[in-house]
Amino acid sequence: MKRARTRAHRLQLSFDIAGLPMLSEFSLIERYFSQPATTRRVPAAQNSGRGAGATLGIGDDCALLAPKRGQQLAISTDMLVSGRHFFPDVSPFALGHKALAVNLSDLAAMGAAPRAFTLALSMPKAEESWLQAFSDGLFRMANAHGCELIGGDTTGGPHVTISITVFGDVPAARALRRDAARPGDDIWVSGQLGNARAGLGIKRQEWSVKDAASAAIAIKALEQPEPRVALGIALRGVAHAALDLSDGLAGDLLHILKRSNMRATVDVDLVPRSPVIDALPAAAQLPCVLAGGDDYELCFTAPVEARAKIQRSAKQVGVLVTRIGTIEGLAALTDTPAIDWCNHAGPVSFTASGYDHFHAD
Amino acid sequence: MKRARTRAHRLQLSFDIAGLPMLSEFSLIERYFSQPATTRRVPAAQNSGRGAGATLGIGDDCALLAPKRGQQLAISTDMLVSGRHFFPDVSPFALGHKALAVNLSDLAAMGAAPRAFTLALSMPKAEESWLQAFSDGLFRMANAHGCELIGGDTTGGPHVTISITVFGDVPAARALRRDAARPGDDIWVSGQLGNARAGLGIKRQEWSVKDAASAAIAIKALEQPEPRVALGIALRGVAHAALDLSDGLAGDLLHILKRSNMRATVDVDLVPRSPVIDALPAAAQLPCVLAGGDDYELCFTAPVEARAKIQRSAKQVGVLVTRIGTIEGLAALTDTPAIDWCNHAGPVSFTASGYDHFHAD
Structure with a gap:
């Protein structure tokens, strides 16, 4: 019939x-x-x-x-x-x-x-x-x-x-929300950041990447992201706050900070990037990794005691996870949620915010 | 905050x-x-x-x-x-x-x-x-x-x-589905059909309606339909099959018939229309009422025994409901779901089907 x-x-x-x-x-x-x-x-x-x-x-x-x-x-x-x-x-x-x-x-x-x-x-x-x-x-x-x-x-x-x-x-009680980050939490990201933005730049001819395999990785990251579903489920009851990185780490982490009323320190050198990023012009590398958008990796916060458990869970689901910084409470009533970027040498100035569909083109 | x-x-x-x-x-x-x-x-x-x-x-x-x-x-x-x-x-x-x-x-x-x-x-x-x-x-x-x-x-x-x-x-057990029409069911519609299509014709200058009040009714029917939420809830456990008329009675009733594997006889003279329809060119009247689209009225089937209850419920929620025809089982294996249109004088030929977003413009 x-x-x-x-x-x-x-x-x-x-x-x-x-x-x-x-x-x-x-x-x-x-x-x-x-x-x-x-x-x-x-x-x-x-x-x-x-x-x-x-x-x-x-x-x-x-x-x-x-x-x-x-x-x-x-x-x-x-x-x-x-x-x-x-x-x-x-x-x-x-x-x-x-x-x-x-x-x-x-x-x-x-x-x-x-x-x-x-x-x-x-x-x-x-x-x-x-x-x-x-x-x-x-x-x-x-x-x-x-x-x-x-x-x-x-x-x-x-x-x-x-x-x-x-x-x-x-x-409901174990859902990973944006407003649940706590002082002292580690900040984690899954996978490697910046590849999708690198691929977008190749498609837009902002830059070229000589190595064909690297270019293919970048374009695949842009066109066929893999959602971190198994990792998200594994983090229930372990992570505090979480979101997915669609608009770039800098803008998206700020959503967690604003909703949780916290600050963050992020070590730029720890943010995981693939060798594809090294093939880009030097000035494009950090913006791709920290504010590229379209990563569809998870960014989450979790207590220090959960480190071993998180690494075990990530290994089980076959996804790389990396600690990139720390959540801090606001120092005073006048303090506002923000990210302090640093590297081994000290503070780093980075101000790019997330992708905004009405301002970018 | x-x-x-x-x-x-x-x-x-x-x-x-x-x-x-x-x-x-x-x-x-x-x-x-x-x-x-x-x-x-x-x-x-x-x-x-x-x-x-x-x-x-x-x-x-x-x-x-x-x-x-x-x-x-x-x-x-x-x-x-x-x-x-x-x-x-x-x-x-x-x-x-x-x-x-x-x-x-x-x-x-x-x-x-x-x-x-x-x-x-x-x-x-x-x-x-x-x-x-x-x-x-x-x-x-x-x-x-x-x-x-x-x-x-x-x-x-x-x-x-x-x-x-x-x-x-x-x-779940009381949801009004499309596949639940049974032989002998009455076919009902709420409200009056065709006003929205009359309004569309005015906006498109297919026709004009001299009476300003009628024109305003038609355009309001097009632009600000009232969903029959209270009636739908009142029909739980009373009506058998139901759907909302978005593409016109002729096409939409056919969805019920196909899903339920039934035929229908509909008396064209019984289909409720407002005085606005009388102000349209004669050739446009029946197509507006039977196949106009954008009515957002309910079409439903219900057993004969439910007539009084349906009228009571409709009165309670302040919506007009009208019986327009009857559901019939298929006569033979080669028979297919279809609507037989008639009026007091006998069969009426009407073949317009529902609005199709890829064929109409």
Whole structure:
């Protein structure tokens, strides 16, 4: 019955002015965004609401979802706009990957386990090859994290715009918040920072990187970030505050400091960077690492006593973690949240703030 | 402390090339999309997760939300694109109203009680007067339905694009689904159909309506639909199948029929229309009423025995409901879901289907 209906929908294929195949909204959703039941965690049609998956998936007015017993749903939304967050000619596979990855990164930053997501997509025309590759990249990421597409909206529009809302399970009391940093906490980051910004600079021809392998690493970091979901879950009840680095360490760490009403000292020499950064012009290196954006690594604070446990957990999930500084309380009522940058020789002046979508271009 | 931070953010005001005031993304969210605690149902900062509101609101990586005990979260997403779903010069107050209303309408169609929503918004520039009016329209609708903004994303982009994901509470077993129509069910609609499409035709100068009051009713129906939230909740456990009419009765009823594997007979003369429709050219009247789109009324099926109860419930919530036809089982294996239109004289030929965002313009 399901198969018969899909076949009927395919007859709705028609052609737009330019002769490109066009699909109706309904057949588009069914064709590219309804996975066969066998590849989904829980077939929606067979689920009565007591299992782990959504009770109703795509095809009704709403999906139905409940967190696991005793937990809450962590919810985050992002919007990606062509020409602003990605190059119009980016590989649609990479775009599908990244659109979900940046949302899963928000779940990781809360210590939440991915459950489901909704997708709203506008685009000038429904090109089959583009949609197939976008869908492949999206679902490879979704399936890797057990995250089910439960609803969506597709529409025509002058530019490709993607808005994803993602849902994860987290025990409320153990969620990693931004406002929980405490004096004396270590400041940690996962992975290596700056590679995505290095890749953006290559794409924009701000600089070139002679070594092809390094350039490929940088561009992959930009286009296909890996959300630190397993690390985020491992840090539940261990880390104090956490967020994911989307706008650059300098701006994002400041969010933790403002919400927690703290200061930080960060040793610039300790901030982990890959050899790719060494291939950049000297003046670009520190801005890429400290304020590059699009890293999608976790930045978190934790008590000194948790050092060994954090290193063990990070090793278990196969992610590098590095201590880069210390949280400090405000010295006086007039003191304000800020980062003191230093290196082995003393204070370092660094003032770049995070990426701001209305000021940068 | 909260107030001091808001004031500091206002200092970030700067000016873009055209000299219009620009706000950073962070101050924009804080200024226009963070309501004072007194006007919110549950102040997020004071809520520990055991109350009705979200545990974390705007300002962390994710919001935390759980359905009420024994219920599930109904979730729906819509995307509105300037020039496609609304005129670029539409009143921003009306746009804020409608952007949330169309999502609340999806909750209504499931019988879900609104709880919260996320907002993703892209726009070419952050104009203060536009944002203030948009925010006013959005929050008037949100507050009228006890629906809290729990997260969002704002970004620059070449066109105004709004994506809202909405959350409501519903007891899973009593949710109004599309696949639950049964042979012999009455088919009902709320309100009057076609007014929004009549308004669209006025705006597009497809026709004119001499009576200014009628024209105003039609345009208001287009720009500021009222979601039938209270009716949807009243229909829990009473109606069988339901959906909201966003693409026109002809196309949307067909969704119920396909999902339920049923046919329908609808008496065209019974479909409720306002006097506004009589002011349109004769050839436009039936298409507006049966396939106009943007009605945001509920279409639902219910057993004959429920007639009195439905009329009582509708009266209680102050919404007109009208029986327009009957659900029938498929006659044979080769029979397919379809609508048989008729009037007092016999069969009526009507073939317009619902609005399709990739084919219409």
